[in-house]
Amino acid sequence: MKWTLDKAKPLCPQICEQVCLSIALGEFKPGEKMFSVRETALNAGVNPNTVQKAFEQLEIDGILYSVRGSGWFVCEDISKAKETLDNLVAEKTEAFFSALNALSMDNEAIKKYVKEWDNE
Amino acid sequence: MKWTLDKAKPLCPQICEQVCLSIALGEFKPGEKMFSVRETALNAGVNPNTVQKAFEQLEIDGILYSVRGSGWFVCEDISKAKETLDNLVAEKTEAFFSALNALSMDNEAIKKYVKEWDNE
Amino acid sequence: MKWTLDKAKPLCPQICEQVCLSIALGEFKPGEKMFSVRETALNAGVNPNTVQKAFEQLEIDGILYSVRGSGWFVCEDISKAKETLDNLVAEKTEAFFSALNALSMDNEAIKKYVKEWDNE
Amino acid sequence: MKWTLDKAKPLCPQICEQVCLSIALGEFKPGEKMFSVRETALNAGVNPNTVQKAFEQLEIDGILYSVRGSGWFVCEDISKAKETLDNLVAEKTEAFFSALNALSMDNEAIKKYVKEWDNE
DNA sequence: GTGGTCTAGACCACA
DNA sequence: GTGGTCTAGACCACG
Numbered sequence: 349m350k351w352t353l354d355k356a357k358p359l360c361p362q363i364c365e366q367v368c369l370s371i372a373l374g375e376f377k378p379g380e381k382m383f384s385v386r387e388t389a390l391n392a393g394v395n396p397n398t399v400q401k402a403f404e405q406l407e408i409d410g411i412l413y414s415v416r417g418s419g420w421f422v423c424e425d426i427s428k429a430k431e432t433l434d435n436l437v438a439e440k441t442e443a444f445f446s447a448l449n450a451l452s453m454d455n456e457a458i459k460k461y462v463k464e465w466d467n468e
Numbered sequence: 469m470k471w472t473l474d475k476a477k478p479l480c481p482q483i484c485e486q487v488c489l490s491i492a493l494g495e496f497k498p499g500e501k502m503f504s505v506r507e508t509a510l511n512a513g514v515n516p517n518t519v520q521k522a523f524e525q526l527e528i529d530g531i532l533y534s535v536r537g538s539g540w541f542v543c544e545d546i547s548k549a550k551e552t553l554d555n556l557v558a559e560k561t562e563a564f565f566s567a568l569n570a571l572s573m574d575n576e577a578i579k580k581y582v583k584e585w586d587n588e
Numbered sequence: 589m590k591w592t593l594d595k596a597k598p599l600c601p602q603i604c605e606q607v608c609l610s611i612a613l614g615e616f617k618p619g620e621k622m623f624s625v626r627e628t629a630l631n632a633g634v635n636p637n638t639v640q641k642a643f644e645q646l647e648i649d650g651i652l653y654s655v656r657g658s659g660w661f662v663c664e665d666i667s668k669a670k671e672t673l674d675n676l677v678a679e680k681t682e683a684f685f686s687a688l689n690a691l692s693m694d695n696e697a698i699k700k701y702v703k704e705w706d707n708e
Numbered sequence: 709m710k711w712t713l714d715k716a717k718p719l720c721p722q723i724c725e726q727v728c729l730s731i732a733l734g735e736f737k738p739g740e741k742m743f744s745v746r747e748t749a750l751n752a753g754v755n756p757n758t759v760q761k762a763f764e765q766l767e768i769d770g771i772l773y774s775v776r777g778s779g780w781f782v783c784e785d786i787s788k789a790k791e792t793l794d795n796l797v798a799e800k801t802e803a804f805f806s807a808l809n810a811l812s813m814d815n816e817a818i819k820k821y822v823k824e825w826d827n828e
Numbered sequence: 829g830t831g832g833t834c835t836a837g838a839c840c841a842c843a
Numbered sequence: 844g845t846g847g848t849c850t851a852g853a854c855c856a857c858g
Binding site (some may be wrong): 597598600634635636637638655656657658 | 847848849850851856857858
Binding site for chain 1 (some may be wrong): 494556557572575
């Protein structure tokens with residue numbers, strides 16, 4: 349697994365997102381064992397506690413489950429992972445629109461702005 | 469001046485943005501005196517310290533200036549305010565794209581998604 | 589607030605339960621500010637991190653909410669706190685029955701046993 | 709022997725309990741040879757180490773004894789097994805009461821609650 | 829001072 | 844070795 353973490357932003361949600369993404373993309377199969385907390389932490393260059401917290405969050409979300417002394421596993425139903433990703437995209441888009449709305453841009457203006465983004 | 473503050477998010481930048489926006493929209497004219505820190509704080513329902521810090525930030529940005537014992541005034545050149553707003557929009561858009569890129573959406577997919585946003 | 593913590597068991601859920609109970613019993617009113625994380629930790633004799641984690645859990649449960657730089661507050665709707673307590677009682681009872689079922693006691697035997705408990 | 713193990717909970721004590729129960733119910737007679745550790749592990753779907761530890765615990769409790777190179781046997785006096793079960797029931801009941809006491813239910817309330825449990 | 833986040837390191841039960 | 848939990852201490856943005 350490849351990690352691209354922005355140390356300036358909270359690491360925990362970033363880890364959650366990327367694990368979620370890996371599962372949704374089929375990099376980890378349902379029921380498969382994840383890398384251990386320590387191994388993941390080493391790999392991602394963060395503290396094991398941070399990974400632990402991220403995995404616990406994913407457990408709440410129904411994406412991973414843990415077996416004490418054995419490791420972390422991907423839940424059989426990976427639809428939750430995909431759903432979580434979809435929600436993330438929707439949330440971020442909604443936040444984006446509402447932020448620009450607050451700067452006096454209406455939805456049409458935002459869409460026009462986005463359409464022409466990065467197209468020079 | 470009307471305030472719409474989200475208490476769940478940092479207040480200081482929100483105040484900066486809205487003051488900046490008011491100026492850019494011409495609600496305050498160049499050289500005009502702002503409401504006092506205390507009055508603004510009361511009006512916005514926040515701690516005067518927070519308004520103070522926001523105004524100081526806007527001074528750094530070249531949008532406001534303070535006159536000791538007299539109050540805060542809008543700079544003559546309001547292009548800085550408009551520029552700041554433009555930068556904000558660009559920053560937020562860039563962050564939005566990069567966040568969705570990280571979720572494995574390429575720019576085209578994002579634009580398509582935005583185009584169809586909230587259009588049902 | 590009075591704390592009775594069993595150091596042999598996970599502290600975090602114990603803190604959650606007791607805060608929840610305090611709110612449900614009306615010791616803290618809706619909207620009221622809680623003691624700070626540090627103060628609570630000192631008071632309960634645990635590490636601030638543990639309290640932080642407990643409060644975050646209660647935030648997820650819709651019982652508390654935090655305002656950065658200001659503190660933790662009781663949500664307006666304390667029905668969630670009561671509901672959480674009811675669920676706890678039900679969970680523990682269910683676990684108790686199922687544990688004794690596994691030891692070959694049927695529900696009637698359990699009820700009889702409980703009825704005569706501690707009555708010498 | 710039939711196994712009903714909850715993988716989410718520690719396996720070792722579960723195995724102890726169920727072996728103990730089997731003996732108390734007469735499924736294994738005093739002096740009778742148990743299935744081998746390896747066979748039991750296979751049967752229960754757990755790691756042989758876990759069964760080994762469980763049997764060692766039961767040896768300490770005076771319920772099983774091992775004969776080197778031969779296997780594990782049920783002790784002649786199965787009263788220990790029954791006693792262990794009784795203790796388990798008492799322990800669990802005590803824990804149940806004390807957990808609900810902590811949630812501000814007195815013993816009478818608990819008994820009433822249990823009496824009406826699952827009777828709809 | 830307050831919450832939010834992270835690092836470091838420790839101990840335990842379990843496999 | 845693995846997860847689970849806790850302590851200790853640090854830095855940051857915010858009020």
